[in-house]
Amino acid sequence: MGGSKNFHNGAGGTYDCIAIMSYYAVCRDVVSFRKIEEIEENLILPAFRRLRFVDINKPFWRKLMYRAFQNAEKQCAKWHDYEMHVAPYDKDKPIYYEFTACPAAEFAIKHGLTDIMPALCNVDFASMELLNARLVRKTTCSNGCKCDYSICGDRDDYLKEQPEYVDKAGFRRNT
Template sequence: MKGNELQFDRTCHVLYSKPCKRQIQGKIALHYPPEQREEIWERVQRQYIGYLSDWRTDLGGTKNFHNGVGGTYDCIALMSYYTVCKTVTCLAEIEEMEGELFLPAFRKMTFVDCNKPFWKRTIYQAFASSKKKCDRWGDYQMSVAPYEKDKPIYYEFTACPVAEFAKRHDLLEVMPALCNPDYAGMELIHARLVRTMTCSNGCKCDYTICGDRDEYAKAHPEYIDEAGYRRNKA
């Protein structure tokens, strides 16, 4: 089926992005013989619209920046792929796919260096701007600590639609693959993310961000927990 033929409420939901479609179809081609690929892709599409059939209708549709490439709806599409193709895929593959969707914007910003005061403040301002957009839509409940030049940036989410979706559909096992690319994104701008929990394995998703030469990161070493999350020691 073509994307414009899928039956879901487009006044409140959006179709997965074109880059997401390419990622999923590419992995289907990797795992299945040619004669099965169209059938598998259609099953993924049907799973996607099935998931949207009883999903929240208040996430802003195309107006909400969180619903773009690598965002909320692409994550639902990746979970649709995982559901249909669980016997052939793995969490490492899902993380790779989300990274290919989420990270291109950061790869264009390799000139940014969060060790430098100018860029640290600029990144903080970007997070503060994101909070205003979150407040508008009420999807990600976000708070941002006041800026302090000698301390790391701190913000947190206490609600995340992707984590909410995963909990509802018993897909929490996929969440490390969708959360971990946050670390890679920060590394591309010479920063370090220090995070002890997420909305999917705790009560909040905490983001402490410092330069990659900052002693703060060294004091909170990273590890991978038993579920596959990249995390830091408190």
């Protein structure tokens, strides 16, 4: 879905979220939150599973990941779908970027589907874990004004200061 005119998560990335939300809107009485989460995982995680050899704890992979985010920022600007901002690289700090506009979150808010957004957003944590990395996130576009990403290696001391929890809505978050 979406074809080549959508960048986020590859061709159709935004539209897959909207399709899942539409499915949920029709079937919410008979489909579980976990099932929606599983559908999203089946769409996103296979690409990350093929990258299990990547280890963000190593400088080479960390820098390469940063460059991938810089490229994503350029693609977002080209397609005008997500507004993405990547902070300058600092080898001693987590990679940081944020989305200040997310078409999937905007759709969910407009159509009263924010209750299912954790099922779509939490996959970001799982994808990073497959790269020996950890995501530290405090808010998303569907429950705040931005979706923030701090990404570090899974052995980084930064994680000690950022315990993870699941909030009342079901979002994986950090303090």
